[in-house]
């Protein structure tokens with residue numbers, strides 16, 4: 277029960293890598309420097325194979341164990357992209373890219389998986405193959421899906437896939453996980469309400485889309501409160517209202533934009549159907565028309581029960597049983613690792629980031645003290661899922 281010795285002796289180097297990555301945040305698929313640095317660090321770690329450019333800018337490392345008796349392999353995944361946030365931490369290694377920041381800790385995730393690469397390549401104390409996946413575009417770009425569509429699991433067939441994210445508020449050296457739906461589906465909607473514009477002093481000659489919009493905002497609140505089973509979860513948040521250019525002109529159209537979060541595909545389908553029905557019906561009642569553009573992003577992140585157990589056991593082997601919460605409740609945040617858990621059995625675990633600001637906040641920073649625990653968890657997982665024959 278401790279930080280792995282292979283990781284402990286390389287800690288300074290790992291912290292330096294994290295700070296260097298933190299200073300040069302890049303967005304979505306546009307990761308020229310980041311991907312290059314990750315690939316170079318993996319080669320320096322002595323992994324067997326490095327593949328770049330999968331899913332545009334994803335990087336994959338292959339590490340073979342001492343033996344290949346079982347022929348088994350598992351995948352471990354980290355994300356590499358930052359956010360369009362202006363950093364306010366004042367740290368000496370703060371972002372040098374104005375208006376961009378590693379505000380979700382993906383610099384830490386990448387560093388922990390790099391730590392695992394170093395430990396695995398050095399010790400090789402497992403049977404089979406570890407596939408390390410560094411993905412782009414987790415923040416709303418479906419980078420996990422892009423890597424899968426680019427042949428990730430065809431080129432590197434694995435039995436299971438595992439992911440990890442830091443969690444502010446959870447003490448450093450602790451883990452949390454839960455079986456079943458663990459994070460929400462993330463959808464975006466845009467509802468365009470079309471009327472007939474005109475002079476604001478002569479509304480009788482126009483079809484004003486604004487009262488229709490106001491009624492629709494109210495009506496959409498009834499999806500979660502009146503249509504969804506109260507024991508289930510759904511969020512419908514309208515986050516943008518756009519329309520109009522002048523105080524004395526009735527605009528021809530208004531647009532509502534927002535997000536829908538659910539923890540089941542059935543609820544997701546119900547919310548979309550009700551949104552379409554209400555938009556059409558309400559707009560029509562006002563003599564206007566509505567067009568709903570409903571975009572499905574990440575699906576519900578479903579932790580597979582068996583692999584959740586393996587993940588919890590691997591974490592317990594590092595930090596002790598009292599420090600792994602196996603029944604952490606789901607959140608309505610989203611995570612595109614959900615695409616990988618649709619493709620294969622696996623599990624997604626949270627690692628404590630201590631008392632930091634929340635993720636996506638300008639004051640947030642990944643906690644360097646978590647690097648050793650996270651990298652050791654990866655090693656523990658590989659050794660337990662791909663054990664050497666005695």
Ligand SMILES: [Zn+2]
Pocket residue numbers: 380415635636
């Ligand atoms: Zn994020």
Ligand SMILES: [Zn+2]
Pocket residue numbers: 380381382414441
């Ligand atoms: Zn994140």
